[in-house]
Amino acid sequence: MSKLYERPKSILPTASSYCPGCLHATATKIIAEAIDELKVREKAVYVLPVGCSTQGLVSWDLDIIGSAHGRAPAVATGIKRCRPDCLVFCYQGDGDLASIGLAEILSCANRGENITVIFANNSIFGMTGGQMAPTTLLGQKATTAVDGRNLLGTGYPLKMCELIKELDAPRFVTRCTLRTPAGIKQAKAAIIKGFKNQLENKGFSFIELLTNCPTTWHCDPVKSLEFMEKQTEKYFECKTFVDKEERFGE
Ligand SMILES: Cc1ncc(C[n+]2csc(CCOP(=O)(O)OP(=O)(O)O)c2C)c(N)n1
Ligand code: SF4
Numbered sequence: 517m518s519k520l521y522e523r524p525k526s527i528l529p530t531a532s533s534y535c536p537g538c539l540h541a542t543a544t545k546i547i548a549e550a551i552d553e554l555k556v557r558e559k560a561v562y563v564l565p566v567g568c569s570t571q572g573l574v575s576w577d578l579d580i581i582g583s584a585h586g587r588a589p590a591v592a593t594g595i596k597r598c599r600p601d602c603l604v605f606c607y608q609g610d611g612d613l614a615s616i617g618l619a620e621i622l623s624c625a626n627r628g629e630n631i632t633v634i635f636a637n638n639s640i641f642g643m644t645g646g647q648m649a650p651t652t653l654l655g656q657k658a659t660t661a662v663d664g665r666n667l668l669g670t671g672y673p674l675k676m677c678e679l680i681k682e683l684d685a686p687r688f689v690t691r692c693t694l695r696t697p698a699g700i701k702q703a704k705a706a707i708i709k710g711f712k713n714q715l716e717n718k719g720f721s722f723i724e725l726l727t728n729c730p731t732t733w734h735c736d737p738v739k740s741l742e743f744m745e746k747q748t749e750k751y752f753e754c755k756t757f758v759d760k761e762e763r764f765g766e
């Protein structure tokens with residue numbers, strides 16, 4: 517009997533340690549499938565951030581290097597410049613990328629580094645128990661915003677694609693949702709494109725994935741998808757912001 521689905525080679529046959537219904541698992545799966553389909557596992561280097569995605573350490577079967585909180589794009593820059601033959605990518609959460617690591621991602625994007633950054637935006641600090649992130653939606657509850665995020669005092673949720681698209685150097689900037697099968701398909705195609713851009717020396721690609729955190733949102737996985745549809749996707753528009761023909765400086 518033919519197999520319906522084969523586990524990607526860059527994923528070990530271990531149980532996932534993500535919470536049930538967490539879309540980090542879906543992101544992991546499509547990134548691994550993209551690496552397999554491009555046949556680049558042997559030269560892939562994953563720069564691990566700080567956040568729940570570190571739980572992927574038990575399942576990835578790739579070269580991985582850890583980085584300090586928010587510094588993954590800086591570490592990825594160093595690796596890529598020393599080993600331009602490698603496929604270097606970051607997979608960072610919103611606390612990591614848009615809060616403590618805001619300077620690193622903007623500088624890296626502004627330099628047009630030839631790397632691929634995948635950004636998992638679940639609008640919360642998941643790993644540390646649900647503190648407000650720069651991306652937390654107005655009115656969304658967090659342990660540090662018990663009545664919901666308030667505009668006065670905390671400002672608007674940061675839109676990272678919209679910030680990065682204003683820079684001249686980035687080659688590809690897009691936002692997709694992992695809420696639906698169609699969104700997952702688009703996200704995988706965007707990841708493949710981001711990887712191909714790097715392999716063809718085309719410069720910096722930024723792929724934002726809208727995700728969830730049922731545990732710190734205090735709801736079941738189905739309700740978390742409803743929240744994404746009614747709240748997250750209304751504020752964070754899913755579209756391609758930049759898709760340039762030429763690399764900056766060419
Ligand atoms: C320098 C430093 N400050 C704070 C922390 C605590 N910390 C660990 S994960 C995290 C936030 C992660 O949130 P996010 O990047 O959104 O990832 P998620 O868990 O939501 O996927 C923080 C603040 C740390 N590990 N190191
Ligand atoms: S705490 Fe949230 S982001 Fe972390 S694994 Fe659980 S559901 Fe996923």
Ligand SMILES: [Mg+2]
Pocket residue numbers: 609610611636637638639640641642649
């Ligand atoms: Mg987060």
